[in-house]
Every structure is written in C-alpha cells, then in structure tokens.
Amino acid sequence: MVSEKCNPFEEGQLDLMLINPSLDFKQDRKIIDSLRVNQEIPRQMAAQIGIGYLLAAAKKENLKAEFIDMVAYETSVNSLLDYIDEKKPSVVGLSAFTVQVKSAGNIADKIKDRFPEIKIGLGGPHATAMPKETLDEFKGFDFVVCGEGEKIIPQLLNSKLSEIKGVITRGKKDLSYDRIQNLDELAFPAWEKFDLSRYPGADPHGTNQELLLSTSRGCANNCVFCARPYGKNRIYRSNESILGELERNIKDFGCEAVNFCDETFTANIEYSSELFNEFIKRGLNKKIRWSCETRVDTATPELFKLMKTAGCYYIFFGFESGDDDMLKKAGKGFNVERIKKSIGWAKDADIVCAGSFILGLPGETEETARKSIELAKELDIYSTTFPIAVPFPGTVMRKMAERGQSGLKILTNNWDDYGKQYPGVMESNTLSINRLRELQNIAYTYNPKKEFPTSLLTKLGQ
Template sequence: MKRVLLFNSPILFSDRKDIFEAHYTGIRYGIASIAGNLRRNGIEVKILEPHYQTVEEIRDIIRRFEPALVGIPAYTTEIYDAAGTAELVKDVDPRIITILGGAHITALPGETMDNSPQFDIGVLGEGEETVLEIARGKDRESIDGIIFRSGPELKRTTPRARISDLSELAEPAFDLYKLENHRNMKFYGGSGLFLPVESMRGCPFACVFCFRTIGRQPTYKDPVSFVNELESYVDRYGLRHADFIDGTFGVNKDNALAICNEIISRGLNLKFRWSANARADTLDEELIDAISRAGCTYLKLGIESGNDAVLEKSSKGITTAQIRSVVRICRAKDLFVRGNFIFGLPGDTEETIGETIDFAKSLPIDHVNFAILVPFPGTEIYRWAKRGERGYSLESENYQYYGKQLGGALRNSWLSSRQLQLLQRRAYWKFYLSSPRRMREFASFLNPGKALQIIKRLFTGVK
C-alpha cells in the first residue's frame, strides 16, 4: 500500500513580509482530517511539522519514510513556500507525486499549476475523499475535484460533490502530531493543549472580501457525534482549549444550542475552554448564554466597519446597532471578544475609517484585528480589481504582499496604500492605549520575539 506524507504547513523559505501573520505553527485541522481518513482506510500516513525540523532533517525524514505521495497545504501567502517545499521533495526523490491543497489552488487552479511545475496534482475543495482516491491509485481522470498534469497539458476533472454529513468522516489524526509542541498555548482561561475542531463547513453569506473555499451551503456534524469527539480529545490527549474553526458558529442556532447543551450535560464545560468565530446576526441572548455556560471564553466577531453604508456596500448583512447589542450581551456573560475590522472596503474613506476606529474604541471588546483589505483570489474584491472595476485594481500579484496587516496588494482610487497603513497604525495605537486593561491584554499575547518589531510598527510607523 502506498505511503503518504502530509506536511502540516510548507517549509518557510521566503521572507514573510507580515510580522503580524508569522509562519503558522499550529495544527491544521484539514491535514489532521485527511490523515485520519487515510488511516481509517488502511493507508500508512505520517504528518511532518516543518517548523520543528531543519531542512536536512526533513530531507532525511522523506528518505527514510519513502512516501509515494506528499501532500502540502497552502494559503495564498504561503504559495511560494509550498512550491519550494515540493521542489525539495522532488530533489530527494523525483518519483514522489506531489499534491497541493488549500484555498489558493482552489481559487486559481490553472494559474497555480502553470506557475508551480513542482506539483503533480492540485486538490480543489474538500480533500478527504480526493486524497484517498489518489492514494488508492484510481485513474486521475475519474477522480473528481482535481487538476493534474498529463504530459505537457493540464486536465481538470468534474468538481467533487460536497461531503453532506461531516459525522461520517474519520476522527482527525491529532495523535500523529507531536502534541508536546502544542501544550503550552496561551488562551483565555489558562494554557495547555490547544486543538482546532470543526462542527460545520460552508458559509451562506456573501461578503465581498471573503473566499468560500468549501462553498456556501453549510454542512454539519451531528451534535452528539461532535461532542463525542471533544470528550475523546479530553480523555486521550488532555485537551484544554478547543478552537472552533467553523466559519460562523451559530449559523444554525438549533445545532449550536444542541452542541452547547451536550457539552454542559456531560460536564465537559468544566474540563476545557473553547473559542469560536461569530457574526452579530447569528447570535442572540439565548445562544450567547448557552455558549458562555458551555465553557466558551473567547468569541471572534466579524465586525468589519463602524459605518453602516460601508457594511451594506460590502454585502456584510449586519448593522452597527446589531453589533453593539451583541457585544453588550457578550460582556454581560463574561466573554472575551475580539473585533475583526477591515480598512479599504467599498465606500471607505478616511472619515469612515475614523468612524470605525471610534466605534471599536466605544465597544466593550478586549482585542482587535485591524486588517487592510486584501484581494484574495476567489473573492468579489479580487474579481473587481482584476477587471479594474469599482475603483479597485491590483497593485501587486506577488503573494508575499497579501498579508492582511500589510497593505500594498490592492490599489483603490480614493485611499493610497500609505494612507491605509497609517490609518491602521493609528487605529491600533488609539484602541490599545485607550485603557490600561487593553494595553495589558495586548502585551500578554505578544510573541516576545516579535514584540519590538510590532511595537515599532504600531506606535512609530517604522516598518
């Protein structure tokens, strides 16, 4: 049977431009899930975490394991590192089949394969069943959801149907990671083993800045099955914090309430803490109360703007009044809240961004992420910029510059990149210096190795 080696992330070769979005070293749920599905079907699989090995050690692991297939994931900002990783794999053994997965290849399959000859196959969308069929040696033309090389040509197959019941998937193979590397993660409520978990996939909303890699139709895990998984992680691994990676927890209120009630009924809310992504229009007092009682300590709210006209033009589908109401309830339930904001959205001006900064300061939230709009491939913003529509155009197609804390990838006709960068720094400065508590929270989560760089960028404007 073929052996499969999965990289948790690409090897870091390039000089990442974004000091805020440092090379991600946490466990990637998608890789763990693909590994679990392969193992359940009798295929030997290994997960490699390149952050914890030297390049020579990685070469040696590949030589000793002798995989037939190597899978590498990549976000847009990682695509050059992913190509470098595949090149290293081919250098060790050119017979190895290299597979690329993730949002970038899903959004730009042809361009990515044209620009990255190191890859043999691209997996588009969900990867569990697709990678299994590749590993079993199924004829590539009959494998749905891939793009592959056939001589000098690229061939793309029929899109793969979505996995309708996520409960049918194998449990993610977290045990294939060196979990000791992930046991000292800091989070609200303490520190300890931090694992990503998933109760649903898909996003039904139409925000112009977001690429829905999986699709718009939500699919779910059965609440009891999902909580069985959580209980298993507590018992087997000593889970202390679960990060729900669902695009929006609460899209299906009944499902979310069932999860919370199941956690509470088993007493798991006393054994681990969790965090989730949310929107103001999918939360109400009943659900927030259940979330809090079930052990959630941290909600990440997609707020985006403090101006209602900008929210409407961005197809966000929420209002500042809804946001203010939900944040007030979260504070009353002792939930920590991070507000996520974006500068440069349709209709944004220096004045509206000033309103957003003031709005953020006025909310009882603990952390903020002030991003500069990025034209990620697959988004409506990317399509507008590519066609030069609505005042947008592409400043750069060098994906190293597509970090959300950078700016520089997108040009618009009313605010320069430099203006957006200065407004972003002003926003961080005004928010975190608005109270001693916020400054303490900011300092407590700084990576010591990056602290000086971050402080210089935020408070002095030095790059």
C-alpha cells in the same frame, strides 16, 4: 502535557507525507509570535484540523502517513529533503494558504529535483480557487486537490490521478469536485499523529491543551472578501458526533480547551442551543473551556448567557467596518447598531470579546476608515485587529478589483505579500496603499493592546 497516545511518526516507508511548508521556519515563527496580543499568551499556533482529518482518512485505509509541520517542528528544507530520502513516500502533499503558496511551490521544486518519481500535490484554498493557474505557475506540482481531501486521499495511490474527481492535473478540463454530504462519516481528526507539545493554542485558553473542533462546513453568507472554500451550503454534524469527538479528545489527549473553528459557529441558533445544553447536561462545561468565531447577527442575549454557562470564555467577531453603507457593500448583512448591541450582550454574559475591522474594502474613504477606528475605541474589547483588505483568489472582491470596480486596483500578484497585515496589495482611487498603512498605524495606536482579563475565564472542575 503530551498524551501517551501521540505517536506522530511511522516505522519504515511511507505511503503519504503531508507538509506545512516554510522556507525559513525561524522567520515564520517570528511572524506568528508578532500576532500575540500579550507575549506571554500564545495565539494562532494550533494543530491543523484539516491535516488531522486527512491523516485520519489515511489511517482508516491502513495507509502509512505522516505530517511534517516545518514551522512547529522547526524543520529546514534540507532536513526535510533528507527525511523524504529516509521515508521514501509515494505521494507528498503540501497544504497552503495564498501567502504560503510560493514557499510551497519552491519546496515542491526541490523535492521534484531530487526525487522525480514522487507524486507531489497541493491542497488548500489557493489551489481550490486557482487550480489551473497554480499548476501553470508552479511546475513542481503534479496535481492539485480542489475542495475536501478526505475522500481523495485513499485514491491517490491506487488510481490514475487525472481520473480522480477533484484532482486537477495539467490539461484536465473537468475542474469540478464533490462536497462531502455526511460529515458524521468522517473519522475524527488523528491528533495522535501530531506532536501536540508544539502547539500552544489558537486562543488565550490558559490550560494545558487546546484542540480545534469543527461542527460544520460551509458558509451561506455573502462577504465580498471571503472565498468560502467549503461552499455556500452549510452542512452540519450531528450533536452525537460532536459530543463523541469532544469526549474522546478529553480522554485520549488531555484536552482542556476547544477552539470551535467553524466559519460562523452560531449560524443556527436552535442547533447551537441544543448543543450547548448537551454540554451542560453531560458536565463537559466543567471539563473544558471553549472559544469560537461568530457574527453579531447570529446571537441573542439569551444565547450568550447559555454559551457562558456551557463553557464559552472568548468570541472573535468579524465587524469589518464602522459605517453602515460600507457594511452593506461588503455583504455583511448587519449594521453598526447591531454590532454595539451584540458586544454589549456578550460583555453582560462575561465573555471576552475580540474582533477585526478591515481597512480598504470596496468604497472605503478616509471618513469611513476613521469611523471604524472610532467604533473600535467605543466597543472597548480585549483585542481588535485592523487588517488591510486582500483580494484573495476566489473572492468577489478580487473580481471587482480586476474590473476596476469601486476604483480598486491590485498592486501585485506576488503571493508572498498576501498576508493580512503588511504590506498590502490593493488600493483604490480614494485611498492609496500608503494612506491605508498610515490609517492602520493610527488604528493600532488609538486602540492599543490590553491585558487579558483572566478573571473571566470559565472555571474548570467546579
């Protein structure tokens, strides 16, 4: 179902064009499809909420802006260049995770060669972690944006780039950027600027329309493998703001499922409980079902039951290891016993559970890796993934590997290889990259994909 309110494309010349980059959309789509647990159930194909916020910020300032998702919209590089020629944007902004950044840089080069007058920038976690290095490596970018972009978007057309805080240009020494302190001031994501029919969803929601929703930004945890692009100080939206956005999404876009995309959704149990009780009070639990990601140490049996009543059907947990010492080294702050208890509580509440164990974290051995594989089998949840540890820019783990701590060694800085499943870019003196791949294969063989338990989906309209 596509909402009649959706109108992704503007008439005439653009002020701003935002792009999700792809050099080969067919191959990138195959990669996304390969992540599905069941080929009939979509996964990791959601409209990007960060772009939605940027488009809303542009709309608020009466700027003409569009988003081209080269994967979802099946757009070739040549087609993109022709469209840029037609729309003549003043600024082009690309957003990229580390694994996408070379594609983004390549596309920026092609745009700059053909349209040298257009200002081209890059945003996202890679640019935030390595602003100067990114500009040195990719000459097609005129600037990078560090941190959040909503307050920066309006300034890009009317200010000198080097004078905008959070915008980094070549030779600029001040790399600091501000965080947005009042998230309620932000306009709701502009889903009307997407072709939502192209996005089947992030999680196995089983409805006509899933949308992402964020209730906070920032993460106070200390996991060594995470860059925390929004910083450690967690900033929350008010319940009224969240509920207002949710009700708008239902009314305007036919939303029937929500993926709460916070880094740890239930980090504050009191705050979360108040929100879930409001879902029930307003009858929203009869209109939508929802999923989230959280930690095993930020929930209780009572909270899981409340979540289920409030419409929760699916939770993804980051377990990361089946060994207590490994969990401590990774900065997780909980132990194996807590993992087992929390999964038991969630199952008792009839919530579908999924999770991940990272292979190759600092201190990993054959024995600890096999503990993770065995624990995954014991937990017996719907879906378990086994990514190989990636030393992403901005993480403690990357700094450890650069110093050779825990015997870690970075094998390549070819960003194309910085996906979480294959080929792996870091090994240690206890586990070679070849052995890590073998253990990953053993883990998936020992923990095969399962059918989705549709009987546990929360019922709508009842």
